[in-house]
Amino acid sequence: MAYTIAELGKALGVPAVGDTAMRITRLSEPASAGPDDLALAMTPKFAQAIPEGDARAALLWAEADWQALGLRAALMPERPRYAMSSLTEMLDQGQGFAPGIHPSAVVDAAVDIGDNVSIGPFCVISAGARIGDGSVIGPHCFIGWDSTLGQQAFLREHVSIGARVSIGDRFIAQPGVRIAGDGFSFVTPEKSAVEAARATLGDQGDAKAQGWHRIHSLGSVTIGDDVEVGANSTIDCGTVRDTRVGNGTKIDSLVQVGHNAVVGDNTLLCAQAGVAGSSVIGNNVVLGGQTGVSDNIFVGDGVIVGGGSKVLSNVPAGRTMLGYPATAMDRQMDIYKAQRRLPKLLRDVAALRKAVFKSDKDD
Template identity: 50%
Template sequence: MSVTIGDLANALQAEAWGDLSLCVTGAGEPAQVDPVGPQGGLIAMAMAPKYAEALKPGSIAILAVGMDPAAYGLRAAIFAPRPRLVMAGLTRAFDKGPQVQPGIHPSAVIDPSAVIGENAAIGPLVVIGPNVRIGRNARIASHVSIGRDSVIGDDALLHPGVRVAHEVRAGDRLILQPNASIGGDGFSFVTPEESGIEEIRRTLGTRDGITQQHWTRIHSLGGVEIGDDVEVGANTSIDRGTIRATRIGSGSKIDSLVQIGHNVIIGEDCLICGMAGIAGSARIGNRVVLAGRVGVNDNIEIGDDVIAGGASKIFTRVPAGRVVLGNPAVKMETQMEIQKAMRRLPRIAQQLSKLQETVTRLLEKG
């Protein structure tokens, strides 16, 4: 695929410079991009002066506003008022995605009661269960399975190896990366008597006695409900609800290797980064950002627009708009003061030791 510099600039709503008829066939880092040839060439992502130093004369590039393309010997350039947003548009334009041939592959196993939308593409060895509904223009790559009574909206993209269980309802433009698992049973078990976990929560650590315990499964009767424009990363697991559905709000993006427990509610336009874990029945507001390895306790609420820094552990309710960090998570400014104080501890210990020695000597003299 190729597009001219002029057309690409229009699509990105950005200003262009130079020969706007030159063809762009893809994107690359400045050191990898050769001068543009008669058939076009790659466009260099050089949106800061430190990256532009590697540009080759005669090439084409995306630059930050204010940079001088003539100084780098470029033949054409596009100026990015917000570089990462321009990068999003550019990568979208050249992303071919997985190769899913049009139509239904002969090796796919589709229940006769399933409804497949217009122009859907279904790859090899896909299994689609009873009463499933697949939206228009959906692309389902190889080795995907979709359980009974599930609904996948229009323009969905399911990468190889995805597992969608029964009674999952997803909106339009869903993206599930390889091996994502949606709708597995929640991790919910109970003992006939008070369990050790319940005892510790009640006593805050004191054990009256330790007895044998046998766990009984609480079955998951709820499903998973996913809004529009949601993306779920590779090897991420979203558990189904116990009675009501686990819910993921429209526009939310979930990274790889994330665990979302049963009954969790995640709001709209959230960003959940890699290796985060959200325990059962937690409620996450809108536009919340959980950085990598953040842990969220069960049955707590995180308000709208909260940002949690990497590896934070959230055990209690977080009010809307707060930025938290640490284990246990506290206000970021408080955590920074804690870290400063911890760095001072060795010096304070030395000072205390000297003070004790001085007091001892004075007492001995007295």
């Protein structure tokens, strides 16, 4: 797969300069780039490494002096990282899945399969499932009873999708994704110690030890268009209504979305984030890595939560949050700075006490 610099510039809609007839075959970091590579030198810092490699062409920034960098050609977009997203799409060689049904796949007779679908080795497709045109079902995948996948779905290996799930177009699931496992929902015959502690913020009362009784998940999962779910992430079924994920939302690896949760459009859930049951996450929200969201709360549109934070109460739209418990980021930073000053402050207080008590004795 090779493109000229001119072809790339036209496809991306960005300026292409120099020897635009030059052909490139892959993308590379500047220091390891070969003569047929396009070096990704999108900032002055990255461009410093160009002399360490053999790149003749690079993806730069709009104001770069490409000739001073010793290049023969360059792409110069206003937003280099956005241009990079299209470049990687053009040069992605894929996973080698060809259309057709592998002989080892087990496909029920009552499955509706669209055109140009690939179903890989050892897949199991249950009765009533519907698979849209151009979809890829990788090796060892499972699709449950009466589930729907839209057009151009791409399921990598070992993805499992439970019964009655509804997924829109252009869905991507990385290896090990699990959609529609039962929710983690249990109850005791009498009021439990957990319920008492939660109500009193600590006091377990006289609740006795009891066994846990399972609440079955009667709902399923509904996912919109253009959603991606990272490796080994899970989205649980709802209890009596579907757990929902909106259009354009991207979920990183090792993320847990609990039963009954609602996640809005164009939201990012980064690695190891956890959204507890019945929480509502708005549109265009970003939950940083290892963020935890407590159950039965809402996080408003446009909220950004820094990595490692724990959201224990409702968050109004537009807030930037950090910490445990999560508070407005500027306030959390003030608290952090104050904590760093505590050792010195305690030493100063100790010195003042010593001076005061000594002064009292002198009197």
